[in-house]
Amino acid sequence: MNSDHNSLTNSIIELALEEDLGKRGDISSNFFITETAIACGKIIAREDCVISGSEVASSVFNKVNPEIKIEIRIPSGESVIAGETIIVASGPARSILTAERTALNFLQRLSGISTLTRKYVDLIAGTKAKIFDTRKTTPGMRVLEKAAVVAGGGYNHRHGLYDMAMLKDNHFAADMKIESLQIMINEFKELYPDALVELEADNISQVIQFLSLKHIDVIMLDNMPKEQISEAIQLSNDSVLFEASGGINRETIMGIAETGIDRISVGALTHSANAIDLAMDFQQQ
Numbered sequence: 025m026n027s028d029h030n031s032l033t034n035s036i037i038e039l040a041l042e043e044d045l046g047k048r049g050d051i052s053s054n055f056f057i058t059e060t061a062i063a064c065g066k067i068i069a070r071e072d073c074v075i076s077g078s079e080v081a082s083s084v085f086n087k088v089n090p091e092i093k094i095e096i097r098i099p100s101g102e103s104v105i106a107g108e109t110i111i112v113a114s115g116p117a118r119s120i121l122t123a124e125r126t127a128l129n130f131l132q133r134l135s136g137i138s139t140l141t142r143k144y145v146d147l148i149a150g151t152k153a154k155i156f157d158t159r160k161t162t163p164g165m166r167v168l169e170k171a172a173v174v175a176g177g178g179y180n181h182r183h184g185l186y187d188m189a190m191l192k193d194n195h196f197a198a199d200m201k202i203e204s205l206q207i208m209i210n211e212f213k214e215l216y217p218d219a220l221v222e223l224e225a226d227n228i229s230q231v232i233q234f235l236s237l238k239h240i241d242v243i244m245l246d247n248m249p250k251e252q253i254s255e256a257i258q259l260s261n262d263s264v265l266f267e268a269s270g271g272i273n274r275e276t277i278m279g280i281a282e283t284g285i286d287r288i289s290v291g292a293l294t295h296s297a298n299a300i301d302l303a304m305d306f307q308q309q
Contacts, residue, residue, distance in 0.1 A: 032167045033080065037087055039164070040126050050122040063117035063306060065124065067131065069104045070301040074142045076100045076172035077134030081111055081127035089119035100138070101175040110302070124304050133165075134172040136297040141176025144290060147274060148281035153288050156181045156267070160291040169294045181289055182220075189216070192224040193246075206237050213239050222267070231256045235264070242287070246270050254283045 067081070075098045082094040092115035098104050110131070113120050144155045155178040161169045170180045182188035189212055196202070209221055222242035225231045234243050240263070245253050247270035257266055267287035268280050280288060 029167045029171075033083070036164060036168060037080065037083055037126075037130075040129070041084070041087060041123075044126050045122070050118070053118045053121040057118045057121065059116075059118065061117035062115065063120055064112065064114040065120050065304045065306045066109045067111040067113075067128065067302055067304050069106055069108050069110060070303055072103070072105050073135050073300045074101070074103050074138040074176050075110060075131075075135050076138035076175035077131040077168065078111060080134065080168060081131045084127040084130065085113050085120065085123045088123040089116055091115050092119055092123070100134075100171070103142075113304075120306075128302055128304060130168070132299040132302050133162075133297075134168055134175075135300040135302070137169055137172035137294055138176035139300060140297040141173050141178040141293050143274065144277060144293065145177040147277055148288070151278075151281040151284075153281040153285050154179050155293070156287050156289040157293045158269075158289050158291040159184070160295040162294070173293055176293075178293060179287075188220045188222065190222045190224070190244075192244075193226060202233060209237065209239050225256070228252060228255055228259075231259060235259060235261060240264050242267050244269050244289075245285075250276075250279050250283050253280060253285060257284050 069075075078096045078099050082096055085092045085094055092113055095112040095114075096110075097112065098108065098110040104110060111127075113123075141155065141157075148155070157170060157173040157178060158181055159166070166183065170183060173180060182190065212219075212221065220241040221239060222244055223234045223237075223240060224244045224246050225234055226246050226248075231243060231245070234240055242265045243256075244267045245256055248256070248268070253266070253268055260266065265286040267289055268283075268285045269289040272280060272288060272290055273292065277288060277290075
């Protein structure tokens with residue numbers, strides 16, 4: 025994770041704690057638990073899953089109180105079975121109780137994404153296709169949710185509007201002319217030589233047009249049936265990658281992967297993943 029992503033992660037954690045603590049803090053723990061009480065809490069999986077967010081959860085505890093000692097037993101990217109301990113937090117009881125729900129919220133949400141991603145990755149094992157995410161993420165949580173996709177064995181599409189040019193049907197409808205596209209792409213590549221250029225194609229005619237252009241990195245085949253995807257790939261001159269997108273689910277993904285597609289983007293990885301059932305078992309010491 026680069027420095028920008030670390031900064032975003034810290035900001036996300038701080039905002040989550042601010043949301044939970046408000047101006048008065050944890051009035052339950054601060055009033056009913058003595059200041060000197062020491063405890064140990066274990067975060068345990070209640071179902072089989074792929075973990076993501078152990079490090080984020082650890083940071084939550086330490087942000088509340090640096091005196092809390094954290095043992096990460098299952099780091100991001102590793103699988104667990106129901107009943108296994110993921111994290112052990114020991115130290116001031118008040119602080120552990122204060123951090124508990126926020127830490128669990130991150131861990132449950134992110135592990136849900138990594139678990140669903142792993143299911144998609146496993147479904148297409150043995151093909152050349154790679155599973156990619158999209159920008160269909162929870163507002164403010166993108167850096168964490170995309171890290172969860174990677175923990176599940178998937179790949180990140182663009183992180184935002186700033187790191188890749190992706191021209192879709194609405195761009196062409198708004199103010200793009202196919203006749204001037206090559207000139208604009210050339211100028212774009214001079215200005216942003218490290219940025220990929222991806223064009224969205226809705227039909228085979230567009231695929232043929234886009235393949236005639238230079239400096240195109242990826243052609244997205246949007247909502248195409250697998251027969252059309254196969255036809256598009258047969259037209260390839262090996263200068264671009266093909267990406268399938270739109271309405272792809274666990275029932276249809278293997279048929280698409282078997283066409284020889286390079287990339288499959290799945291919005292469901294981040295917008296439809298279910299939170300994993302985790303709990304913290306608490307012991308006073």
